[in-house]
Structure formats: structure tokens, C-alpha cells
Amino acid sequence: MTLIASLNLAKESDATRLIEAIGEDEALGYPSAATTEQADQSWTVDVYFEEQPDEPALARVVAAMLGPDAGRFVVSELADEDWVAKSLEGLKPVRAGRFLVHGSHDRDKVQPGDIAIEIEAGEAFGTGHHGTTAGCLEEIDRLGKLHDYKSILDLGTGTGVLAIAIAKAWEKPVLATDIDPIATRVTAENAALNGVGDKIDAATAEGFGNPVMAARAPFDLVVANILAGPLIALAPEIVQHLAPQATVVLSGLLVAQGPAVTAAYEAEGLKLTRQGEQEGWLTLTLER
Numbered sequence: 479m480t481l482i483a484s485l486n487l488a489k490e491s492d493a494t495r496l497i498e499a500i501g502e503d504e505a506l507g508y509p510s511a512a513t514t515e516q517a518d519q520s521w522t523v524d525v526y527f528e529e530q531p532d533e534p535a536l537a538r539v540v541a542a543m544l545g546p547d548a549g550r551f552v553v554s555e556l557a558d559e560d561w562v563a564k565s566l567e568g569l570k571p572v573r574a575g576r577f578l579v580h581g582s583h584d585r586d587k588v589q590p591g592d593i594a595i596e597i598e599a600g601e602a603f604g605t606g607h608h609g610t611t612a613g614c615l616e617e618i619d620r621l622g623k624l625h626d627y628k629s630i631l632d633l634g635t636g637t638g639v640l641a642i643a644i645a646k647a648w649e650k651p652v653l654a655t656d657i658d659p660i661a662t663r664v665t666a667e668n669a670a671l672n673g674v675g676d677k678i679d680a681a682t683a684e685g686f687g688n689p690v691m692a693a694r695a696p697f698d699l700v701v702a703n704i705l706a707g708p709l710i711a712l713a714p715e716i717v718q719h720l721a722p723q724a725t726v727v728l729s730g731l732l733v734a735q736g737p738a739v740t741a742a743y744e745a746e747g748l749k750l751t752r753q754g755e756q757e758g759w760l761t762l763t764l765e766r
């Protein structure tokens with residue numbers, strides 16, 4: 479269940495300052511947040527949580543940034559169909575590196591030289607339209623020219639889009655895992671649809687909580703497009719499952735969350751080698 483905490487503000491600058499402060503807040507678990515302009519030119523700040531948020535902590539951040547009279551967040555449940563509607567936003571094909579992510583209605587848009595990935599907007603996250611997915615796809619395309627990875631994990635696979643990109647571009651096997659069994663079912667279906675069903679093993683697991691992880695480790699490439707809070711919590715386990723020379727690509731974090739996520743992985747001995755930004759979202763590449 480996803481919960482959404484919303485607060486309406488008059489000024490865009492206040493909304494921007496507030497989401498930066500919230501995204502960096504440890505007590506709140508570095509949640510994801512977004513601002514949206516309303517028809518009356520006010521700005522709504524929406525913050526997403528997987529569990530009941532710490533409302534006094536939210537109120538403390540609002541008061542610290544904007545003063546005691548700025549208002550308070552109202553928490554509600556985000557209906558599942560909102561997520562489906564969100565992924566349906568992107569009906570146009572998306573280019574990232576050599577990849578073209580498209581729906582079945584856009585097969586004719588595939589050009590010679592494209593690595594086409596067919597994904598229907600549906601029950602799982604990852605149609606290529608989000609800045610985090612596109613950032614990871616570009617980085618996968620770049621890294622493939624520099625490395626010959628052998629053991630690859632896509633952690634938080636969603637629709638399987640990143641695993642399919644790797645399997646198609648490099649003809650390599652990929653372990654694709656997700657906390658959500660719907661995502662792993664959709665990944666297996668999408669892998670078959672894209673002709674790489676034999677290369678992708680889809681498994682349901684929270685973090686590394688499935689024996690298949692230990693069986694396939696150590697990994698020399700881990701891509702994880704999750705969210706800042708879980709990425710920080712998973713840092714020790716991800717690094718523990720890496721080969722001596724390995725690359726980790728992380729996304730799902732806002733620009734303001736970059737330093738906290740980087741610090742969590744540097745504390746485990748990795749080095750930040752690259753960072754890219756798309757629509758306010760960061761993709762970090764770390765190596766050991």
C-alpha cells in the first residue's frame with residue numbers, strides 16, 4: 479500500500495525547498511517527493527511512503543523550512559489505479575542510448591540500429607518514460623561498451639525493462655528480482671515477448687531475501703532503480719554480494735538525496751565514478 483502526504487503551498491520556491499528538505503530527512507526515511515502546479519497557480523507537494531509516515535517529523539520539517547503557519551500535510555492512501563494511470567502517461571516511444579522502449583502500437587517506430595524493448599504500460603513500473611528508468615538505460619548502454627559483465631542482477635525490476643535491455647544488448651543472463659510478485663510475473667511475460675525469456679530469471683524477493691541471490695552471487699553488475707531510503711538500507715547487502723571488481727548503478731533518488739545515498743555506498747568501500755540527472759532524478763554509478 480502506498481500512502482501519499484500532500485500539502486498545498488502558494489509559492490513554487492517554498493514547494494521546492496520543502497521537497498529538498500524532506501528528501502534529505504533521515505527520520506522520514508529519505509522519501510520520494512514531487513511538486514505539481516495547480517490550476518490556481520498554487521503548488522502541491524506530494525510525498526510517497528510505503529508505511530504510515532511519521533507525521534510529527536513531517537510537521538517538524540515544514541515548520542523548520544517555512545515557519546509554524548505554513549500548514550500541515552494530509553495523509554491518504556494512494557489508490558492502485560493511480561499508479562496504473564501514471565504508467566499509462568507515457569504512450570509515446572522513449573529513446574535512451576541505443577534503446578527504444580515502445581508499446582505494441584509503436585512497433586513501426588523502430589529504426590535500424592535500435593535495440594527495441596516492447597513494454598505495455600500496465601501493472602508494474604517501468605515503461606522507460608520515467609527519468610530514473612531512462613537514466614539507467616543510458617548508463618547500461620555506456621557501460622556495455624567498457625565492460626564484459628558475467629553475473630548481473632536487476633534489483634527492483636518492475637516491468638523487467640532494465641533486465642531486458644541488458645539481455646538484448648549484451649546477450650547475457652540476468653537475475654531480475656522484485657519485492658512485488660506481480661512485477662516478477664510481468665517481467666517473465668515481457669522477457670518472453672522480447673525474445674529473451676531464456677536469459678532472464680525473474681524471482682520475487684525483498685532485497686536479498688531469496689536463496690536464488692546467494693546461488694547467483696557474486697554479481698559484477700547490480701542495477702537498482704528503487705528509492706533513496708531502501709537503497710541506503712540495502713547498501714551493506716548489495717556490497718556483500720559483489721564480485722571483487724564490480725559496478726553498481728543506482729537510481730530512484732532525487733538530486734538532493736544523492737549525497738546520503740553515495741555516502742552509504744562509500745562507507746561500504748565503493749567509489750562514485752559517475753552521476754547523471756534526468757528530470758530531477760539522479761542515476762549514480764559506483765565501482766569497487
Ligand SMILES: C[S@@+](CC[C@H](N)C(=O)[O-])C[C@H]1O[C@@H](n2cnc3c(N)ncnc32)[C@H](O)[C@@H]1O
Pocket residue numbers: 602603604605606610611614633634635636637638639640655656657658661683684685703704708730
Ligand atoms: C521505480 S521501480 C523500477 C522499475 C524498473 N527497474 C525501472 O527501472 O523502470 C522500483 C521497483 O522496485 C521494487 N522494490 C522496492 N523495494 C524493493 C526491495 N527492497 N527489494 C526488491 N524490490 C524492491 C518495487 O516493487 C518496484 O517494482
